[in-house]
Amino acid sequence: MKQVVVTGLGAASPYGAGVVAYWKGLTGGACAIRDLTLIETEGFRCRIGAEVPGTLPGSPRRTRADRLAIAAAGEALTDAGLGRRDRETAGLVVGAVGGGMLEAEAWYWRDGRDGTSTASPRTVRAVLPAAHAETVASRFRLGGPRHTVVTACSSGAVALAEAAELIADGVVDVALAGGVDAVTRICYMGFNALKLLDPTPCRPFDRERRGMSIGEGAGFMVLESADRARGRGARVYATLSGHGMTTDAFHVTAPEPAGDGMVRAMREALRRAGAAPQEVQYANAHGTGTPQNDRIEARALARVFGEGGLLVSSSKSMIGHTMAAAGSLEAIATVLALEHGVVPPTANLAIPDPDVPFDCVPVVARRAGLTCAISNSFGFGGQNVTLLFRRGAA
């Protein structure tokens, strides 16, 4: 099995375009959750979310999600210094959920209301989640294996795990992978219908937490075999030493109450990495801010690492739940935490929940000499993923 390293990062986050803005926002503890402007919120209890500000690259005729993907993927490829020849055989794995739904909804709403509207061919073609991979592959001329994974809120992390397997199995030496989602009406309305949205910015791990905040964005990494990266003198951010993917097989929305599936994912990541639990110093948690999810994740973390065994924080407290992008944006945060020796905080955390037996780094970022960290992502359908990173080239 080949070692897999991270040689490029790209982000389009609610802080704006670029990894620099993303890391500055996270470590500054800045909450980017505000009033939603992209969709109508009239009549709903929660009317806030975290949108990506500013102008996006790519033609305005492309879907918003495609343009988010182009921004983050392009930055990651440039950061890694991959030339055209490198890209010809590079793999591509994209995690996506909503596809071009934001634009398709606008058409469907008009069609549903007056029955006369016809979708543009571009809208129809771009609605599927797989459209992002086609767009990114075409734009950056990526010719290796390509696939699109849909595992709900863990899609971005699964994409990274899938790319790592392509490299570890020797199918490709380099791959671009990540997740993307734009805000959509269906996602916003659905979580409202489930009463899982906090009308104020979410407060993961707070005793008074009331739910999540939705967000949008894209996060991509260039993953590469360690030998190849070393051979071309590439900058190595971190090593993706292990990952675990499991399924609860319990309920379509609710996590299994004892966190068994989450525990199996974390233990599988440790096993693959050959790491002992005490080596892991930080967990970038899934940390949605719903009462149930945070409690079960904390329970699962305690079963694997022991109570208080590591620092825990939730990026969603600042950028919301960016759906398919969440797993990859949070993996980038984990890699940067290792690189800079700084743990991003959990914003809006005022009253720690006694059922969460960890230091959740409230409000202010913390310096910590990290060498090993995990990023957890969980999704509807009990789809659990843990990524384990080590600092630099292990």
Added chain:
Amino acid sequence: MTSDTTRDAVAITGVGIVSAAVTGNSAALGAFLAAPAPPPDEALGPGAMAALVEPDEARRLSRVCQMTVAAARLAMRESGVAPAAGLGLVIGTEFGDLASTHAFADGFLARGPAGLSALLFPNTVMNTMVATTAIAVGARDMALTLNAPTVAGELAVARAVAAVASGRVPAVLAGGVDELDTVVERELAYLGLGAERRGEGAAFLVLESSAVARARGATVLGEVSAAAWRALPTRPWGVGRTHRSRAITDALEAAGARTDDVGWVYASASCDEARDRWETRVLAGALGAAAPVSTLGRLLGRHAGLGVLRVAAAAWTARSGLLCAPDGARRVARVRPGRGLVHGLARGGLHVALVVDAA
């Protein structure tokens, strides 16, 4: 991803199909393929699911989830594999549970926020079929939903083969599913793809290491010796000019096969003329014109389940030396039994190749 020839081949030990033309296991599929007849209607009849799912599931699950669960159970039953030993799940789909997505949106359009259904919302995410199937069969290992135009079923099988071949998981239930949808039909017609014959249904294979399957006394219905997926250069939704197929080359190489070892091909032609011509050129470029080609798309209508069904059909052809006529006619040709190829090529350039052998 390619399976490695130095590792054990991947065995097919169970088949499950729910479609308008054939429903059942590998025996039902073999009987259908030996005397193929197009179904009178591409859609499953309204009562078709009643005998296949529990009354509670019929009440709780959407129609496409019912199809998925039913086909998955048929494959598990034929295989006899034990989920507790480690079972992964990979499902390919082009459109997911679109009917539930329409219903969810229509609820809002009719009644505003009060019309939104919390029960329908999870079905708007494409992994809803994986979620319900994992619960139904007890699959607790890796579980993936793969979204792709045209080749989602073939891609799901190829990904599952790689997972078994690499030792990632002892067994994988790999399938594909899609249902007919009036909005999709209307919009595809608007795009000029109305000539494509579409169908609906679900199909699953149980894939496991050949050595493990034989050790537990399972009947091996066929073997996937190698699988690969790659991308040919073209614009999104486009039909490309490149004929050189790395997927076929890499799959054959991984299987230790030469092009003239391929006795027959199941291709993904479905009456999208530009795409079908491209696939014909790609196959000719890789294999020459010698191998007879069948496509069940014209017989059964294209959907993600069909890609999986074609792998099951390839195992049948490898055993029997019989191949359905490519034009959807009720004819069966004699071909060389043994090694063949399943190939899929989508607009946008994603293509998949699987080398299938008799057990």
